[in-house]
Amino acid sequence: MKKMKRKKFLILFLVTSFLSPLWAKEEKVGFVVVSYIEGDMEVLLKGEKDWRKVKLNQKLSEGDRIRTKFASKGELKMSDGSTISISENSIFDIKKLFEKGLIRKSGFKLWIGNIKGRFKRLKTKDSYCEFYTPTAVMGLRGTEFFLSVDWDGRTKVGFKKGSGYVYTDKEGKKPISEKEEAEVSLEGDITIKKFEMIKVPRVIEKNIDDAKKILIDLGLKAGVIRAEESEKPKDIVISQYPSEGYEVLPNTEVNLIIAQEIPPIAVPDLIGKTKDQAELEITGLELVVGMVVEIESNYPKDMVIKQRPGP
Known part of the structure; x- marks a missing residue:
């Protein structure tokens, strides 16, 4: 079997070499x-x-x-x-x-x-x-x-x-x-x-529309624009790459990250739940458990009887 394969390969090689010797x-x-x-x-x-x-x-x-x-x-x-x-x-x-x-x-x-x-x-x-x-x-x-x-x-x-x-x-x-x-x-x-190299301007803290105009006026352009949740006002630039002062070619893209509003979260009704149940529900909503105050009451131990803010 090995001899058969070797022979077939040799024939193919010779034909290819004959047809286009430079390529081979x-x-x-x-x-x-x-x-x-x-x-x-x-x-x-x-x-x-x-x-x-x-x-x-x-x-x-x-x-x-x-x-x-x-x-x-x-x-x-x-x-x-x-x-x-x-x-x-x-x-x-x-x-x-x-x-x-x-x-x-x-x-x-x-x-x-x-x-x-x-x-x-x-x-x-x-x-x-x-x-x-x-x-x-x-x-x-x-x-x-x-x-x-x-x-x-x-x-x-x-x-x-x-x-x-x-x-x-x-x-x-x-x-x-x-x-x-x-x-x-x-x-x-x-x-x-x-052409001259262009220094990337600072567009952080600018509105996205203003940032685009600044870049275009200098011969640059906005590249990838991605939104991230931030406490900054909506559509404000919070990060850029390349950064300010970096020298780039004309038409270089400057990638931007803009602020996106953090959506409000409805506070759940925790009254009547146990302390462990309440904490689990709070953290599941990506909220933080605040101060926990224990008071004397006729209610079962570790039951939530008040909350602030309310539901």
């Missing part, structure tokens, strides 16, 4: 690992028809498609430590992942949404990393960058560190330097301009 000689498909998930992040695996939830530490490879829903995001980590952060409402394809020694060849496509990347510098001339959008191709050799595609298909790319290029059929290949961003129109026109 050098191609090695790599993978990325899902290193962070928040909210609903799904994947359509290559060859499948149904979307499924992404799992932390799951390996993804060529042909897989990722999507994030509202108030959701995730991060992919490559074998060399490079990372891609995917924001909410994004659709992202893994097109190519090739590794051989120091050679890295990778390709991705952002259909819609926003991503940020931190990529290690490529170490060989044969290596490349490209990101495709509906209107452009962006390339880099090691950098921190952001890339976005709006609902109309327009592309924006910028480099916080390092440099790269953007390509369209209309304008060809144009270099982008550190702290420059390129906007690509639907027609393929490329506009390159300088």
